[in-house]
Amino acid sequence: MDFASFITSVVTSFVIFVVLVLVFTFLSRRPGNAPVYYPSLLLRGLDPLEGRRRGSRSPVGWIRDAISTPEADVIAAGGVDAAVYLVFLSSVLSILVFSGIVLLPVLLPVAGTDHALDLQAAAGINQKNANSNNDSTPDFPQMERLGLGNVQSHSKRLWAFLLSVYWVSFVTYFVLWKSYKHVSNLRATARSTPDVKPEEFAVLVRDVPRSSPDETIKDSVDSYFRALHPNTFYRSMVVTDHTKADKIYLEIEDNKKKIARAEVVYANSKTASNPEGTKPTHKTGFLGLIGKKVDTIEYCSEQIKELLPKLEAEQRTTLRDKQQRAAIVFFNSRSAAASASQTLHAQVFDKWTVMEAPEPREMIWPNLSRNIYERQIRQVVVYVIVFLTVVFYTVPIAAISAVTTLDNLRKLLPFLKVVVDIKAIKTILQAYLPQIALIVFLALLPAFLMFLSKSEGIPSQSHVVRATSGKYFYFIVFNVFLVYTLAGSLFTSAKAIINKPTFSRIINMLATSLPGGATFFLTFVALKFFVGYGLELSRVVPLIIFHLKRKYLCKTEDDVRAAWYPGDLGYSTRVPNDMLIVTVVLCYSVMAPLIIPFGVAYFALGWLIAKNQVLRVYVPSYESNGRMWPHMHTRIIAALLLYQATMIGVFGLKEFTYSPILVPLLPISFIFAYICHMRFYPAFANTPLEVTQHELKETPNMDAIYTAYIPPCLKPDKLEDLDVFEDAQSHTTSRAPSI
Amino acid sequence: MDFASFITSVVTSFVIFVVLVLVFTFLSRRPGNAPVYYPSLLLRGLDPLEGRRRGSRSPVGWIRDAISTPEADVIAAGGVDAAVYLVFLSSVLSILVFSGIVLLPVLLPVAGTDHALDLQAAAGINQKNANSNNDSTPDFPQMERLGLGNVQSHSKRLWAFLLSVYWVSFVTYFVLWKSYKHVSNLRATARSTPDVKPEEFAVLVRDVPRSSPDETIKDSVDSYFRALHPNTFYRSMVVTDHTKADKIYLEIEDNKKKIARAEVVYANSKTASNPEGTKPTHKTGFLGLIGKKVDTIEYCSEQIKELLPKLEAEQRTTLRDKQQRAAIVFFNSRSAAASASQTLHAQVFDKWTVMEAPEPREMIWPNLSRNIYERQIRQVVVYVIVFLTVVFYTVPIAAISAVTTLDNLRKLLPFLKVVVDIKAIKTILQAYLPQIALIVFLALLPAFLMFLSKSEGIPSQSHVVRATSGKYFYFIVFNVFLVYTLAGSLFTSAKAIINKPTFSRIINMLATSLPGGATFFLTFVALKFFVGYGLELSRVVPLIIFHLKRKYLCKTEDDVRAAWYPGDLGYSTRVPNDMLIVTVVLCYSVMAPLIIPFGVAYFALGWLIAKNQVLRVYVPSYESNGRMWPHMHTRIIAALLLYQATMIGVFGLKEFTYSPILVPLLPISFIFAYICHMRFYPAFANTPLEVTQHELKETPNMDAIYTAYIPPCLKPDKLEDLDVFEDAQSHTTSRAPSI
Incomplete structure (x- = not known):
């Protein structure tokens, strides 16, 4: 990619972004569009016009609002999960800002005043790097002069780059530690609020053993838990197969x-x-x-x-005859439920496994009754499928990145020649074509991964989202980052890799190929944030769909509400996409420091827009109290490790004597990850007793808690029928404890 | 080693054994020796003469007794730990018997009727194997004819050996599964007895956070636990530094x-x-x-x-001013303590960590107050030291095994020539010298490993013993088994190993060297069981010490009692030594099936003698309710994996086309280990609620439970002074809950 098309790409992206922001500013003031731009406010019964009035004072009112709104309001609007997502964005932003403050003023002059590229060009060395890149003309834009590539081998200037790797690593540790602490407190605060939440009084019991034929599962669950928790057991609800x-x-x-x-x-x-x-x-x-x-x-x-x-x-048949080997057990206090969910119940672990109950709204009923061995087997099968998907998706992606250069397209599809040869169109296409192909391609995947995660037998939606997000992260880093970077080299030296696929060889390969990809990823980041965020903020697509639906399809109030109902943030694709940018920016931060401002812009804008959308648009569909954080934390550290390993390879290629100084960074990262995990993670996996002991606002209405877990299709019409509901599950009506 | 010296060795061992058994039969009937042969009975207030009288009916009465005594009596005499040790011995015995029943009648004829060794000898092939062995004369005793070495490469007879590997593996899985189930039940039964055990009402709390300066640690522990467990908290005892x-x-x-x-x-x-x-x-x-x-x-x-x-x-100063950041918290029911020990208490994991309290008698007080980070660091340091010890002990051991051949000895120490050249002495020395050197050498290690394990910060004696046993196992397998086997090859091909230490190369090396070591290990096993068990049963050494002490040192009854007090079984060296035999016998079971009868004899005699000693001699110094079992189970599987990997190598060397059929055994073993761990292990790591809910024999005397944990040097003279004791720890006398 030459310099002109890079500039074109960035400028075009920026123009699109400005247009979309103007569209947003104009459209969001029209009261008719309020359900599209302020659905969250509407659903919480607030007046969107009040927000509009404030916003109307200036076109950038939403920015002021987003910056000034405190975290407590974010939690009230979007839940802890949304707040944690914002913490994630601001943490990465801090890492990049702190890195940039030191790296930009130091590394740019150090690199810019060296002459490695000039020397190479002058000596006419047919550099491998330049060839392996998409463009075969070895033109060196100003940008590449400002990176590590312009520093000569053995040079003492490399010290500045080497120390920068340490600086970036330690900034990351520092920010991550602070953030983990902050999120841990957020979670503790959220879990110790005086509100009564049904899931805090319940425990999910799976692998209920086969009881005697003349006793229902309900009865055996009741007698078992009443015997073990005589003072705190309230009642139980057996999971049923209620599909019919x-x-x-x-x-x-x-x-x-x-x-x-x-x-x-x-x-x-x-x-x-x-x-x-x-x-x-x-x-x-x-x-x-x-x-x-x-x-x-x-x-x-x-x-x-x-x-x-x-x-x-x-309903009657389901309750009596379709009982499954799983149940939700209710306790009369939060501490009792928290304690029961963490205590081993049976001598043999494949019976009576307990865990914290998910929220009623995020239950995945069909998964609850799968037994422990089935879950294990399903997990292994799913992991194998994901592994195959991650590894063999490379084939189509590599093909696409080889085909979608403009020259190839013209050869393959000659009828495009007329269009493609127009100068302006050519430049734009050259700038965007590979990236667009990539983005479209990636859009097909999340649904498949979500399906796979659900098949694992996970009991709650939030856990499925986390599992999907993890799978998508591996996919995206492996396929977009590694494969795109390596694609050129792979074709030339595939044989060498296949013969000896050792770790050090892969690191070398990466180190050779990475510098060439810098401009590609600069464009990729720019495209993602300008166009992506523009679309996100202006909500053009939901707006059009809403107006079309309202005009032609909606008859009742409910229909209209369904037409503008916004859904949640969609963490399962949003988080891995951000993680990809984190990985890319970290890996290039020292090699081509110019990428840092782009990264800063991406996460600053991202934070601003996400906060606006959380406050005004999206409605959370579950609340996991920030359980996404350990997941994000681990993956940021994974990106850091990839970065550190790559840098060791890059310095090795520069034949710098002191590059082994970088090696200790790898164990330091592992130790940091271990300490964070040991210190903070247990409180994410379980509920500490400390947070459950806070006073409740009111005496909990146990019937309401129980009712919250009844699936809508089984809910009795009147609350007084609850006992009927329960008795329908029991074989006998006696409630005497017996084991 | 030639055939004559092998026979000499076995016969000599057997003669020593018979002599020692006769000594035992004679001496154990004399009432004066009762404290040496029946100390456990004496301590439990039983009449040893009654046992003697029964025993006197026949000299093998003790054998009948050992066989007929039910497991419940073993538990009553030696605790669950001793019973579990016997289960371990009998499990290994079953594995070997089941294997032998099939392997001996099948493999011996198959091997004996082939001619590989004759052919090699006839062709005058200067076989590497024979050279690398200690003896340089390639004489093939009858025994080696009966092993895998006598089967020709590519031969179809190899199928029998290959299927035998599968048979041994599946027998092992089957027996281990049964045993794990049995031990799990033993543990459950032991934990649900109606006896009141102080440790079942207590929880060990570590990492108590620094409280405000005007509050003692005792007060902060009290207020914290009273708030979190308002109904079940009884009282707490802060750990003090009471060395002075x-x-x-x-x-x-x-x-x-x-x-x-x-x-x-x-x-x-x-x-x-x-x-x-x-x-x-x-x-x-x-x-x-x-x-x-x-x-x-x-x-x-x-x-x-x-x-x-x-x-x-x-005492007053200690209680008030030397409080440490750890405490024992007492609850008024077993379920409450079990539940509290498994529940996360603090939001941040490095504060208020809880675990089940060890028994009072096995507490290691100085370790209790070490904080979580110190424990982690100590553990890492200890592991590094152990790793270095395991790896670099090879140097002296290899030297010893090279030096202690008779020829070398004669060269190095010429003055021995006169003795050594006498035919009879020569044969005996040739048979025993390397083994004796090895055994003496190994005797120095356990104390060092015990010290290291204690330094890790482990709170209980039983856990230290398990940790020591684990370290000793790694040491003994690596150094005795692997290094002794490899020593010859290592000297010749050390360079090759150092250049390319890949896994497959090590397997190959092992496969080449193992067959040569068969006779060495046969002798080793024979020596260990005949002489070792003879000494163990006859208790000659304790007997002599006891009589000497009684005659010259003991004045009072207490002195006499101390002179014969037997101590416990000493699992930390006993278990790894048995594990070494398991590893050796398993690894040679198919290669040289003749080792199986020796293994059967070792474990049959071992079981018999251990049961006798448990019933009559040893007194347990702690009770961990069989927590040693998962440890033994894992290591048997490790031995099995080593065996399977070696066999894959051995068949590879025989150039047998179908040897890859063995490869699936490795993942099967891992899956088996995983399933056992998932299903049974949680109940060993924690107390399931199921077992705590059984009725107690009497209402527990909470004061007695509390007193049990007071170290003797701090115990008040009268029980009524307990409150004084407690108040001395508190700063204020108020007991109002406050956090």
């Missing part, structure tokens, strides 16, 4: 919606000219296209009348 | 003993001729040799009078 009941329930809900819609249509049809109105009708057959024509309201009411007794019968 | 108090206490005890002794001497001196008697005197200076001569009884009484107020003052 759920189907009937959804059918009823669907019919109810149809009636509501039909009634609105009917009311609207009562115009002055037709005071009776036309009753809406539909056909009963496939997709409403064939079959008998019926009056919608009457037909659906009848359907409901038919389905209701069916549902009731199914 | 202990010193004074021991001085007093020493003086008391001296008085008791002096009084006996005084009473004995009152003969008819001297009715007044002579008051015993001693000198006060160094070792009683110099200084003023004083009347012992008077002097010691005065000393005690002086020391008592000192002790009291020191």
